[in-house]
Amino acid sequence: MHGRVKVRTSEEEKARKERERQEKLKTFKYAMNKIQKKRKEGELDKELLELTAKVLSSNPDIYTLWNVRREILTAFRKYECDINDELQAEMSNLYDAELQLTEYCLKMNPKSYSAWHQRKWILTTRPDPDWQQELSVCNKYLKLDERNFLTWDYRRFVVSQSKPSLKDEFEFTTEKLHENFSNYSAWHYRSKILVAMYPDLKGGQLITDSPMEEIRHKQELKMVQSAAFTDPDDTSAWFYQRWLLGAVKRTCKLMACVVTPSKTTFAFSDPVVQTYITLLTRLSVNNVVINGNWVPCTGSHSDVLWIYEHNEEITSGMQIEAFFESVTGIDTIEFVEEKPLIYVGKLHVDFSLKYSGPVIDELNNQLDSCRQLLALEPDNKWTLLTTTIFLYCIDGKKYHKEIVENLQTLKTIDKLRTGYYDYLITKWSVEQQLYDDCLKNGLELKINFEHKITSLPHLQYYSYCETVDLSKQNLISCGLPSLILLPHCKKLNLENNKLTTLKGFPKLQLEELNLKGNEHLTTKEVEEFKEKRKFSVIF
Known part of the structure; x- marks a missing residue:
């Protein structure tokens, strides 16, 4: 051998x-x-x-x-x-x-x-x-693995130090994406470059501030559509598309104000910090500006609801106004005495996204393409979700019924994310109700749509309400801390929800709380809860 x-x-x-x-x-x-x-x-x-x-x-x-x-x-x-x-x-x-x-x-x-x-x-x-050498090192390793996120991170570091042409870097991401659309790191880097190329100079305004930028926005939407349709099951392009759809003007607004002898509150559309509202917000009583101190309702540094502590005596028949200086001008809110000594001021809500005309046209074209793809692949969750997002971005009020139907369908074909779809149904349905409620007088909140809410979005818009009926919904205990945004509430109805504990229930000046029908709450916990509260608890 x-x-x-x-x-x-x-x-x-x-x-x-x-x-x-x-x-x-x-x-x-x-x-x-x-x-x-x-x-x-x-x-x-x-x-x-x-x-x-x-x-x-x-x-x-x-x-x-x-x-x-x-x-x-x-x-x-x-x-x-x-x-x-x-x-x-x-x-x-x-x-x-x-x-x-x-x-x-x-x-x-x-x-x-x-x-x-x-x-x-x-x-x-x-x-x-030698930063130029380091860019060459990045190029070499991205040729070996174009999706290595550590190499992309290192490239961002090198670029931050060497300050090369942003246009060259943008073209580099284009090259890499044409090689392989399924590249989260390249899409992410591209988003960072776009923000740097078109900086937010006025506050709250991103990519759509000029005709040149409108063209870029449209081009990006076209490119990402091509990527998404090349492989509808790949998520990287869909996520970048969602980012693009959010790159529109957003303006913080003062939405609702309440003045009572015991408490004055200001509700904003987005979280704001104390220095911001101190400079831009004024309260006038009988044409005299009232001085005071701002206190966040939730205790956060940045809050959507602020308490204004002042020493002005509140009586009937006062003329009260609030002024807020936003990027679009000065908003004036005139208060109405809803009940004796309870003054409420509200601004009309508008949740529509302010895209430019050419971008809206492009969104409509892509919506048509998504509908065609859905006809071929009706169970593709990403295409259906993107169709739904397009409908909301183009006109959420007009297409609300179709939006909710799509989200209900998504709950059946993508069961792992039913909570997310329930949240979107809740959020967008509450927005539709707010369009009507902001025009009405009164101090009541009652859910008037058929879909049961699972969370409490936009609750600061209802901070003026004394009676809040959230009965027969699907609220769970983790949402209880949000109720702090109802500082003027006297009667709160949480009957027939899915509460399992009262831990996290905020300190509210209630007169009555209804907890009937929450089968997973124990009598022992409710009794202990009653002992610590001065209001009536029905269970």
Whole structure:
């Protein structure tokens, strides 16, 4: 049998691999022990650099060893840079060697967090970084794996330091996306570049501020549609499309105000900070501006409902106005005395998204395309959800019925996300009700649509209400803290919901709380709850 290669049996191969593993482990332990000893004794020298390099060449993810190397290089830099030019040149060589080591390690593991971080540290530490070279490094690794998010992150870092042409970077993302549309990192980087190319100079205004930008918005929508239709089951393009649809003007508004002898509140469409409303909001009583202090209703730094503490005595027959300076001008809200000593002021709501005419035309074209694709693939959740989003963006009020029907269908074909679809049904249905409620007088809130709500969106718009009927819904206990946005509520009906506990129920000046029909609430907890409250609790 001479001249034939002996084939090892499985047991022989297993034993051989175990011997190799033990030999490597022995070498590794010896090296680590020596490294730890030298570090402990403060021997930060070139021998320690060599030892750590050998170990990292086999396993680049031991971040402790990268920390050791940074300690050594920092010590060298502190000593050598204070001596002469020759030693400074040697320091530069050490930095080059460190970059070479990181690149060797990245060839082994292109997703090594530690190696990428070490490279960032070197480039921000040395006095002469070559950022153009680093862009070339990014290009090389993105050719190997165009979806490596660590490489994309590193590229954003390099760009932030070197400040290359944003147009060139934008074209780079286009090139990568044409190679492979299924590239979350490229889409994400593209969104960051767009924001930088078209900055928000006026506040709340993103990509659609000029004819040139309208053209870009349309082009992006066309490109992402092409990507999404190439592979409807791939989610990366759909997510970028959702971001694009949100890139419209948003203006914070003062929506509802209440003045009573005991409390004055201001409700905003979006969270605002104290300095913002202090500068832009005024309360006038009988043509005299009232001074006071702003307190967030929820205790958050940024809040949608603010309490205005002042010393003005409130009597019947007063003329009360609120003024809020938004980016579109000064909004004036005139108060109505709904009941004796209870003054309420409301602004008409408008939840429509302010796209430009050309963008609306493009959205309508893409809506037609989505309908055609749905005819071929009626159960494709991404196409159906995008169709629904388009309907809402184009005219949520006009298409509300179809929107809700689509979301109900999505609940059946995408059961893992039923909670999300229920939330959208609740949010958009509440918006439709608000269109009517903001025009009515009165201090009551009652859900008047057939779909049961599962959450409490836009509740600050109803902060003026004294009677709130949320009975026969699907509210759960995690939503109870939101009720803090009803500071003027006296009667609250939560009958026949799905509450399981009263933990998190906020401090409200109620007179009556109805908890009947919440089968999972225990009598013991309700009795303990009653003892801590001064209002009537029905259970």
